Amino acid sequence: MQRAGIAALLFSVLVTVLAFQGLIGFGHGGADWSLLSDRYYQSVLLFSLKQASLSALLSLLLAWPLARALYYRPQLPARRGFLSLCVLAFVMPTLVLITGLVALLGRNGLLSPLLGEQWNLYGLNGILIAHVYLNLPFAVRVMLQQLQHIPDSSWQLAAQLKLSRWQRLRLIEWPTLKPAVLVLFGFVFVLCFNSFAVVLALGGGPRATTLEVAIYQALKYDFNIPEALTLAWSQLLIAGSLFLLLSRWGRSHWLSVDTLQRQWIPQPNQPMKLIHAMVYAAGWLLLLLPIVALLPGVLEVDMARFGWSALLRPTLVSLVVGLLAAGGAMLLAYLMLTPVRQAHLKRQRKRALLLEWLSTHALVAPAMVVSVGLYILLLRQIDLDRWGMLFVVLLNMLMVVPFAVQQLRPRLLQYDAQYHRLCRALKLSGRQRLRLEWPFLRPAFIASFALILVLAIGDLAIFAIFGNEQWTTLPWLIYSYAGSYRIAEASLASLLLLLLCALIVWAFERIRLDA
Amino acid sequence: MRSLLSLFTALLLTTSVSAADLTVYTYDSFISEWGPGPKLEAAFERQCDCDITFIGVEDGVSILNRLRIEGDSNKADLILGIDDGLMEETRTTGLIQPHGLKLDRLKPELAWSDDSFVPFDYGYFAFIYDSRQISKPVDSLQALIDSDATVIYQDPRTSTPGQGLMMWVKAVYGDQAADAWQRLAGHTVTVTKGWWEAYSMFLQGSADYVLSYSSSPAYHVVAEGKSHYKAAPFSEGHVAQIELAAITRTSGNPELARRFLEFLTSAEAQRLIPVSNWMLPVIDGVELPPVFGELIQPKRIGFSPAEVADRRSQWLREWRNAAAQ
Structure with a gap:
């Protein structure tokens, strides 16, 4: 688990390093x-x-x-x-x-x-x-x-x-x-x-x-x-x-x-x-x-003639990209936090801080530089016209990891503070520990999954570089409309995107509360 | 979830782009459902009995950047969608080969004789206004800059219309351009990253004039039946943007690529492009909706592609310093 965590961290850092390497290598110098x-x-x-x-x-x-x-x-x-x-x-x-x-x-x-x-x-x-x-x-x-x-x-005391x-x-x-x-x-x-x-x-x-x-x-x-x-x-x-x-x-x-x-x-x-x-x-x-x-503008769209079916596929693609990216990001975030938790348990403050920073570094690394750097590196190695969507998923996953880390971390640290000694004393196996951890983590897990899912669904920047028109996502469709005079259609599609995300957030809140 | 996933991977594996007889790099909106791409593809495939594949990248500049990155290992037989402002930079990659075509069908106003790049549509940059709001539009760039009418345009650092205005101001004002930019800044509402932000703000009534193309009114007439959006003709003349196609040096099928270029400037293709890309046809005598005949027909001014390539960064700096005052 510890090792998988380090591997996950290294993987996310490696992608950023490779991206910079791609730029440096191509630019012939620093x-x-x-x-x-x-x-x-x-x-x-x-x-x-x-x-x-x-x-x-x-x-x-x-x-x-x-x-x-x-x-x-x-x-x-x-x-x-x-x-x-x-x-x-x-x-x-x-x-x-x-x-x-x-x-x-x-x-x-x-x-x-x-x-x-x-x-x-x-x-x-x-x-x-x-x-x-x-x-x-x-x-x-x-x-x-x-x-x-x-x-x-505290409140009772205050009173x-x-x-x-x-x-x-x-x-x-x-x-x-x-x-x-x-x-x-x-x-x-x-x-x-x-x-x-x-x-x-x-x-x-x-x-x-x-x-x-x-x-x-x-x-x-x-x-x-x-x-x-x-x-x-x-x-x-x-x-x-x-x-x-x-x-x-x-x-x-x-x-x-x-x-x-x-x-x-x-x-x-x-x-x-x-x-x-x-x-x-x-x-x-x-x-x-x-x-x-937005509504007055949307009403100008001729609803009968609007190609509703044109929205179906992009919506589906966005959902799949979002689910894959968010699912992967949750797993990565959980793994990355294992060494962070260890460091906290051993009271290695500096190490914990460094590992935490690394796990959230994607937030501060300029996204455009990372994607263009990778694009330059990969374009000459891989058929990106065919496999580009995999990188849309991968990069979206790495981009949302910091959000998942930030949310899971306090919950896991709190869990460790309360139960770590007990688990150790009871000599519980890894699986047994996970079973104990899950109910504690579940609400935070679901809430952050919903959040990073909508984040990944909303991605535009990464798709612009790696995506292709056979796999148009809903946000990309919106900007294609807007870029070709169809601003009312773009507004309509934007509202649908928001509606979709609202549904997702709402559904996950329901799941979380029905526990 | 699982069925979605398997659908996704199945589709992914069946999409293959390398098998085509002719591969064309272009920008995304060219091959969107409502762009010219799909119709051109169908029409050309009928004639040539071949398979043509478009690969879309984000925009015109990205086509050039992709060529720069891929170098000799690029997949393209043709590139389509570079504009004349980027022509020289594209040529210096050394990845383009001469087209070997006679271009005598082209409109004389294009004055085109390049041996590597073939125009497939063009447009004049123009300021669009709402004739319900403005009955007496300005009649020159100078009048616009000296007026207090509100203006929205695009950032020349991030968009081609923005660069067009930069050349326009330079062509009209020369050494006095910095001063003109400062005066314009006094009544500029905002400067946007791309075309659509500016244009949609204008449609919302945020400004009297927006920088776009002389052919923009055609869209509103043909697609929406609205005739009150008009382009203001300027007496100094207008700067044009010419969209170009070219054959790559590495093309495995230059003969077919040449046929496609010829097709691109044929009456059949030229009838399709203006009503889907909303630009002007490059040959005369194309049958188009009547509004295309009513568009302004400006005098063309500006710089040669070589001058633009040479001095762009200097002009950008001038704009940046003057407009930021």
Whole structure:
């Protein structure tokens, strides 16, 4: 098990190394470091950092009251639906996001008249709104999860000591949230740092350029591999070290299960209840409005003439790709965590940190560089027109592994803390241990499977490089429509993609709760 | 789940692309269900009694990049979908061979005489507006840049229309281009990664003008019956994008490849391409929906492919510095 875990880790690292090797080998040499003294790249780097920090900060700040409302008011209507909706933000196609936000807040936007004459969506405004939309729901889930870890006894003690609201916030809520918030910040920061199409579209001009744009340009239009390598290394360095620092400072129980046991939660007073309800309603509005704003456009599609059957196969392909990638990723993540758990049990803090970082490195390695590097390496070895779909599955699997690791890890560590000694004392065999572990792990396992499944189904970047038109996926179909004037059809297909993902999330929640 | 899986692997194993008589690298949207690819394939296979296979990559640039990566071991007999801006870079790979065709059927306005690349469609970059909103559109690039009309265009670092505008501004303004970009930046709504983001934002009413093609209005008329989207003719002239096909040096069947190129510029193929790729035919006298006759017919300005290849990075830098102000 231990050995399989190391093998799994090595495998995922090997793919990244091979990808870089592919680029270095083809580019006849390493990175071009003179680039870093170029003023343009410095400004691009600064802007990337600025927008990513602001986006992460805002997402977290706004998610906080929402998470509190959900925590203090478990009886809010359609609360579970809201939490499912939060997962969908992960697969939100750029098309939905851009079209929806423009329909709401653009020049002729539904809400623009309320914002006054000076309002302009395009610029840092637009970037932040889009990133908050994508990441706030995710932050809400993590924070809520974290709050739910507050033991009943803390609240009872707080009540006995007659702590004020401010004291409860400072002494109970904040210490619980703090470690999660740090890692969460890192996560959202990295996701925003790597963002690109949305940043350009809503950024208002070339001032809003992220490092990812520069990588795209270098790899695609200039085919300048030394330049791409420099950019990729600097991105890996910045995002990677930030992530390492933050995971050192904090641990996160990331998007694991909501515990369903009745908890002893202090009852907020009437005005507070009202505020919670309003925050909750605002949350619904925020998440639903951009999706609803697509509807008028969709209605322009001639439903009778629309080729519904054209959607069937791409949907099926997306599902199969998603299931294979997510299944593989869960297995890999579980295996990768074995040596991490061992290191924790032996109290080897540094080793644990290193192994954890390696298991989540795919998050910070620039995805475009990894896929293009592999493409360059493989194109000359393998018939990619025939086997490309295998690599779509493989790369998607590796891309979602960090999400699975982040979610399974706290649960497994908690299990070890509680049962490891007992298992050892009872001299249980490996199979017996797995049987004990499963009920403990099951909810977290199912929830994270659903999450990475929708993530893999939403993939576009990897398919763009390795996929072929015989195996068109639903997201790719959406962009094919959009790229050939069929924007209404693209909106319709986007809604169907979201619906499909909603169904998946909902079904898995059902399975999880029916235990 | 298991049945899905076995279906998947079964299909995977039966898809083979190497057996064809003629293999063509092109961009994905060319061979999408509604693109010209499937119809051209059927029409050509009827004539040649052969099997032709298209391999799609993401876009035009990716065709070139794939050739660069594969070198001599590429599978293509033909490439289809490189534009004139990338022609010289494609030629310098040394992977293209002369087509040996007489190109006298081509429209004179293309002024085409290259011995390796054959045009199969083209379009003029143009700013599209909604005639219900704007009754008096601007009549020159200069007027547009000096106006305060809102504009959306594509990023020249990531898209070909963006590069088209870059050449257009350079052709009209020369040394004053930086200044023009700065003025344009004052009323630019946004600059997008690709064509569709810009165009869909425009359709949502986000700007007065969007950069697209002179043939865009034809789509709205033919496919949607809407005639209010129009291209603004500019007095300085327009920059063209010419889409090209060529035979690879490594082709195992250059004779058949040549026949395909000939077919591509025939009246039969030229009738299919404009109404599926929404570009203009490269020969005269093609029977098309009437709206194609009503499209603007601009004067062509711009640079030779060699000049573009030579100076693109310099122009990009100029745009970047000026427009980011």
